[in-house]
Amino acid sequence: MAAPLVAALLLPAAFAGGGTRRWFGGGRAEGQRAQAQAAKDAAAAAFYELDTAQRDLRISIETIAAVDDSPAARRAISGFEALGRRIDEVSHRYIEAVDAQDLDRVDLDASTASRARVDLTAAKDELKRVKRELDGFGESLGPLLGKAETQLARIAPAVERARQALRGAGGALDSVRASGLTADDLAARLAALAPELTKLNEGAGQHGATETLERAERVAREAEAVRSQAERLPERAAEIDHRLVSLRTRAQALTTRAGQVRPVLSELRRRFTATCWQDLQQVPEQADEAVRQAELKLSEAQKARDAQRWPDATSLLSTVRSLLNATDEAVSAAGDRLQRLNAVQKDPQQEIERTRFAIRDAQRLAMAGRNSPDPRHARPLDDSVARLNRAVATLEGRHPDYWHFLTETEAVRGTVAAVVTRIREERGAGH
Structure with a gap:
């Protein structure tokens, strides 16, 4: 939108009553000339007020446009542009009215001065009318402007x-x-x-x-x-250095422990049936390979740390830890197996009583507050009793399968624990 050329129009004379003028002619012409000049000054003031208001409102519109692309903001921008075209029109008519007559002419007659006064007064009224429209439009922008x-x-x-x-x-x-x-x-x-x-x-x-x-x-x-x-980063580097040392020490210790698996397996083979140790046969070889892989990864992690490739070093160390954890579990499993088999061989009754106690405890819970148990609870508990009896029966004979017995009793206790959890959850929901 073209800004009104107020600088070219608002001459100092417009606000000083027309400046120094020469007055000629009769009294009537002189009076009409004065009235026309007053109308010109009033129109100039109205034009200045409109121009100032338009400039101020343009700042508000630019503020809204800079932050808001909502339909309401777009309507506001469009409305301001439409008002700008209206302002251009009335400004043009004002300029035409100002340029139509030279009120300082020596030979200005009364009728010409009167026409100038009428035209300038009309231009002033139109400028004021558009100014009121502009003010009303500006007030409507309050919410949008506040948000912006x-x-x-x-x-x-x-x-x-x-x-x-x-x-x-x-x-x-x-x-x-x-x-x-x-x-x-x-x-x-x-x-x-x-x-x-x-x-x-x-x-x-x-x-x-x-x-x-x-x-x-x-x-x-x-x-x-x-x-x-x-x-x-310094803390991270120190942490990686610590993990390198720690995992390297752990790998060395695990190598020593893995070497002890073979004597354990030998004893298992000598004293127990094949089902008690067959799943552990590959542990020594698997442990050796896992430790070897861990040491290779440790070497790579050290190189990554030296090159300050921290993510790579961290990832490699996590791989090493996973390898050593899995190997540690496998190596420990052999020793734990022998320990558990020794214990059950010496006194299987302890395992039996432990399992029976769990079943009886669950049965008491199932009957609490009831004349008869819920079949959903009674059935798995009855099945657990039968399964325990079958496991105990496998201990009879010349070569008992102690490992099968242990896995069965452990499974029975797992089933019983699940029933107990279900009963408590159901009763908790009922309360």
Whole structure:
């Protein structure tokens, strides 16, 4: 929208009663000339007021346009443009009325001065009428403008937070590098934020308030993450060094323990049936291979740490830990197996009574407050009694399968525990 050329029109003379004039002619012409000049001054004042109001409202519209793309905001912008065209029209008629007559002419007659007064008064009235329309339109923008100003008020602090976060990340990186750590990946992430900072510096006027606010928050968040990771880097390096030493020591100890599995297996083979130890046959070879793999991964982790490839080192150490955990369980299983078989061979009654107690306890719970148990509870408990009796029967004979007996009693206790949990849940829900 073309702004009215108020500078070219509002001459000082317009607000000083026309300046220094020469007055000629009769009294009537002189009076008409004075009235016309007064009408011209009033029209000029109305034009100035309209121009000022339009300029002020344009700032409000630009504020709304910078942050709001809603239908209401678009309607407001369209409405202001329509008003601008209306202002252009009345301003043009005002200019025509001003240019139509030279009120300082020596030979200005009364009728010409009268026509000038009428035309200028009409132009003034039209300017004031459009000014009232503009004022009403401006008042209707209150909610949109308030929302826009609120959002704009958030931009400067958000941009400043982003700048401070970037400075903090840069300082943390400098400190880390001074300690001998390269932190190349963090430096690359920080460098990638430079174009974003440039756009923040260019401002919301160029990139929009919403986009600028989102960019400032994103930059602050990412820079803060870089700073936090940089500050933690020395601790992370020390932690990796500690894990390298710890896992290496654990691998060496596990090698010693794995060597003890073979004598255990030998005793299991000598004293118990094949079903008691067949699943452990491959443990020594598997343990040796797992430890070998762990040591290879430890070597790779050490190289990654030396190259300061922290994610790679961390991942490799996690792999080593998983290998050693699985091997530790397998090696422990052989010793635990022998210990449990020794115990049940010496006194199977202890295992039997333990299982029977669990069943009886569950049966008492199932009968609590009832004349007869719920079949959903009684049936699995009755089945558990029968299953225990069958397991006990396998101990008879020359070569009892103690491992089968132990796995059966353990399974029975698991079934009983599930029934107990179900009963308690149902009664809890009933309360």
